[in-house]
Amino acid sequence: MFMWIIKRDLLLAVRRQSDVLTTLFFFIIVVSLFPLSVGPEMNMLRTMAPGVVWVAALLASMLSLGRMFSNDYLDGTLEQMLLSPQSLSLLVLGKAFAHWLVTGVPLVLMAPVLGIQYDLPAEALLVLTSALLLGTPVLSLIGAIGAALTLGLRGGGVLVSLLVLPLYIPVLIFGSGAVEANMSGVEFSAHLSLIGAFLLVTAVFAPWAAAWSLRVSLE
């Protein structure tokens, strides 16, 4: 069941590659704009790198949130999911996982390459990538709640950013904090552990909250 929904969403992503690629290219372009605009001052670039990469990741992940449920809502497949004998929370977890595979994983893979633009040392690149690996699923999970709440509303795209971006702040702080800590020679594992804790908490509560909002949205 869980596997079927992931399989379905991945199949759809393969059939509609433009959706995946626009998110990835958005991320690449936003991250690349900063070194071009602030100039080749190495020290400054190094200090701003973690923040820029994380903010770009947040925006990129949010860009695709609108599509998470709205297409299924329009063609009636969401209705059928709500009527499935399986738990809706599990389905939502599957959809969030598929969303992460499609939008989060490419960002994680691109991050080390983009980090080179900012002259990040190898170890900092590793920390950045692992922080993103732990943090991007949290973005998809929290985003699922926002997408479910704004389903079928006019101007839902803007509303979802207002709802979801403030909730992303803790991940942003600890995500970029981990890289900064590593670069200033401080222990960074606490930051990563905290993001891991966020991941666990959201994995339990976000699908439940999103499932509940979906039932309300479709009533």
Place this chain on the structure above:
Amino acid sequence: MLHGINLACVRGDRELFRDVNFSLEAGGLMQVRGPNGSGKTSLLRMLCGLSNPAAGEIRWGDAPIRALDGEYYAAMTYIGHLSGTKDDLTVIENLCISSALAGFEIEAGQAKEALNHIGLRGREALPVKVLSQGQRRRVALARLLVCKTPLWILDEPLVALDVLAVKLIQELLERHLKEGGMVVMTTHQEIDITATSTTQLHLA
């Protein structure tokens, strides 16, 4: 089996219907009739648990459907106005995935057989977006052949179907009723379906 007790529906500040009572037993067919905007779809959405009645209660067996949750969904198939198919997936993928989500995992052969039966032979590998409205409807209705649930709730199942397909669906419904299934449906078309008991529910 399925009982509606004093159901009422309010949309905005307008009351669509109130005090609707019915009871449907095994082998029974209930046709919901009424002019446009009389609340037929709202009633059907209530019956499948997508929305809550403003008053009253819907019971499946002895328990309210809200309390049964998954158990009720496992016994019911709903086909609404929206086809519930994905444009980018092929016909057979759509059928396999939608029935798996409904709790019936089927083999490709079984899906093919159902699609043949519903008149989509040779269209299995086409993406649904290239199909006509009537063919999309057939893809949605093919679920009835593979999801063996006792209760079918069908909202305008005959829309966009040609004469042959209407006959096919009529036979399908009759067979289901004969085997002890239950059907709740709305339609504006005249259709004769033989059932052990037929209820007409008129919404004014």
